[in-house]
Amino acid sequence: MRFPTLLLLGFLVAGCTWEKPPSETLRFGQHALPVEVAASMAERRRGLMGRSELPEGQGMLFIFPTAGKKCMWMKNTEMPLSTAFIDAQGYILNVDQMQAESQDIHCSDGIASYAVEVNQGWFEKRGVRAGDQVSGLPPAP
Numbered sequence: 792m793r794f795p796t797l798l799l800l801g802f803l804v805a806g807c808t809w810e811k812p813p814s815e816t817l818r819f820g821q822h823a824l825p826v827e828v829a830a831s832m833a834e835r836r837r838g839l840m841g842r843s844e845l846p847e848g849q850g851m852l853f854i855f856p857t858a859g860k861k862c863m864w865m866k867n868t869e870m871p872l873s874t875a876f877i878d879a880q881g882y883i884l885n886v887d888q889m890q891a892e893s894q895d896i897h898c899s900d901g902i903a904s905y906a907v908e909v910n911q912g913w914f915e916k917r918g919v920r921a922g923d924q925v926s927g928l929p930p931a932p
Contacts, residue, residue, distance in 0.1 A: 850909040862898040871911035
C-alpha cells in the first residue's frame with residue numbers, strides 16, 4: 792500500500808507547476824523597469840494589496856480591457872507608491888503619489904489603457920513625467 796501512495800504523490804508533485812506572474816520590461820527613456828503584469832480582472836483587483844514591499848527597481852503594469860478614465864486606490868496596500876497612467880499610444884497622462892493604506896481615489900487625467908505602479912519616488916528620481924513615452928508595452932486591447 793505504501794508504494795502506490797508514494798507513486799501517486801510523485802505524480803501529483805510532478806504535475807504541479809510553479810507559475811511566475813507574467814512579466815514585461817518597460818522602458819521610460821533610458822530607464823528599464825521590469826514589471827509584473829496584471830491583465831485579468833482578478834489580478835487588477837488584487838494589484839499590490841497585502842504586500843509589504845515591492846523590490847526596488849520593479850513595478851506592476853495594469854492592462855485595462857477598455858480605454859477610459861481609470862482610477863486606483865491604496866486599500867490594504869502597505870507601501871507608498873507612484874502611479875503613472877498611460878494612454879494607448881504609450882504616453883504618460885499623469886503621475887500620482889499614493890500613500891500606504893489610503894482610500895483616496897487617484898484617477899487618470901485622460902483616456903488610459905495602462906497604469907504602472909512603482910515604489911514612491913521612482914519616476915521623480917529618473918525625471919519621468921507626463922508627456923513622456925513608454926516603450927515595451929504589450930498591445931492595448
